[in-house]
Amino acid sequence: MFEGEVGRNSLGNIAIDDISMAPGVCPTAPQVAATGPGDCAFEDDECGWSNPERVEGVDELNWQRSAAQDGGRFPLADHTTGTDLGFFIQLSRDNIQKAGDRAFFVSRELNGTVLPKCLSFWFYMYEPIVDNTGPNLGKLAVWTRTIDKHDNLVMTPVWRLHNGQGPTWSYAQTEITTQTNHQVIIEGVWGNNRASGFISVDDVTIYEGVCATIPAPAEIVTGECTFDRDSCGWTNSSNGESFDWRMATLTKRPANLPDKTYGAPVGYAYFDIFNTGSRSDQVRMISPVIKTTSQEDNLCFSFSYAAFGAGESTLLKIFRKEVSKGSDEIEALGDNDFPIWELNAADLETARPDWEPAQVSIDSRKDIRLYIVGKASNGGFAIDQITLSKGTCRIRPEEAVPKKN
Ligand SMILES: [Ca+2]
Ligand SMILES: [Ca+2]
Ligand SMILES: [Ca+2]
Numbered sequence: 107m108f109e110g111e112v113g114r115n116s117l118g119n120i121a122i123d124d125i126s127m128a129p130g131v132c133p134t135a136p137q138v139a140a141t142g143p144g145d146c147a148f149e150d151d152e153c154g155w156s157n158p159e160r161v162e163g164v165d166e167l168n169w170q171r172s173a174a175q176d177g178g179r180f181p182l183a184d185h186t187t188g189t190d191l192g193f194f195i196q197l198s199r200d201n202i203q204k205a206g207d208r209a210f211f212v213s214r215e216l217n218g219t220v221l222p223k224c225l226s227f228w229f230y231m232y233e234p235i236v237d238n239t240g241p242n243l244g245k246l247a248v249w250t251r252t253i254d255k256h257d258n259l260v261m262t263p264v265w266r267l268h269n270g271q272g273p274t275w276s277y278a279q280t281e282i283t284t285q286t287n288h289q290v291i292i293e294g295v296w297g298n299n300r301a302s303g304f305i306s307v308d309d310v311t312i313y314e315g316v317c318a319t320i321p322a323p324a325e326i327v328t329g330e331c332t333f334d335r336d337s338c339g340w341t342n343s344s345n346g347e348s349f350d351w352r353m354a355t356l357t358k359r360p361a362n363l364p365d366k367t368y369g370a371p372v373g374y375a376y377f378d379i380f381n382t383g384s385r386s387d388q389v390r391m392i393s394p395v396i397k398t399t400s401q402e403d404n405l406c407f408s409f410s411y412a413a414f415g416a417g418e419s420t421l422l423k424i425f426r427k428e429v430s431k432g433s434d435e436i437e438a439l440g441d442n443d444f445p446i447w448e449l450n451a452a453d454l455e456t457a458r459p460d461w462e463p464a465q466v467s468i469d470s471r472k473d474i475r476l477y478i479v480g481k482a483s484n485g486g487f488a489i490d491q492i493t494l495s496k497g498t499c500r501i502r503p504e505e506a507v508p509k510k511n
Pocket of ligand 2: 147148149184187193194
């Protein structure tokens, strides 16, 4: 139903024409007609979405509202209008400092609701040049940001996609239901191919309704982690007071090892234990609860590792432990827990550490946690790129098959 109302002076005219309905969602247009915050076609402005500035300390770059005709080579047209005159936002290519630099784009505060909400948008992730080290455009991700009852900011990932997806606008959606007031954050991260790549977003829409994640690879998988700035729910739980798993920093990282994900200076977890003499200290990193799914009996747990230091007595082990129903407690490993994967750095080249692939099948018929346990007296291991995919896989490297006791 359209409703027209005559104003105080009756000299104007109101007319409508060309009504059409098409499947799918679209942001309210023109922007001034929108009734709720969040929707944006970027044709007039950013609709209240904003860039944190560098001094706020959360990001290094900005999202820029641009038109295809502004000079960037791609995309050739904006999504809303299909012309080079329309506007979208793109991950800044100015002042690029290093791989792993990111930009947040933050919505106005949105009201919490018990009704499910769906966020949809169109994205353009194009990586024209891929060299023999493989795709490395970067990442596009969506987070919700809330404040918990202790006044802490809580960031929850809801959607993420890595690397080039072809020179076209693609459709994305994800559920963003939170019962408290929240902001939505669109995050762009440049990878190593930042100089030649393009990451853009257009036609953001938020509406009531249930929706599955599109495209499917953008779904968040509990336990997966690229260790960009946080450890994705993996927690350090080392007994030793002096040693633990930590995130690499510019001033403290092993052997100047770059990150596996983007070739960035930081962005992985590691432990190092040096000069403890004959004492061999242990560190543990424990996953969030990985819930069983009815469809799959097994998951393939894969990651990258790098070993460094003097190899003797430097060990990395993976344990799988079932979680008691309804318990949030992290249980300690006992004498009856045996590793499903173990590697001794004595067998590896550790003088010049480099990333190596690793994987192992995991029985996922119960809710479980994974424990990554390190041990060393004069060395350590770094970890990055944890993924969990459906099905079984052969153990890698072959030397990691646990020795039977
Ligand atoms: Ca920024
Ligand atoms: Ca647009
Ligand atoms: Ca990483």
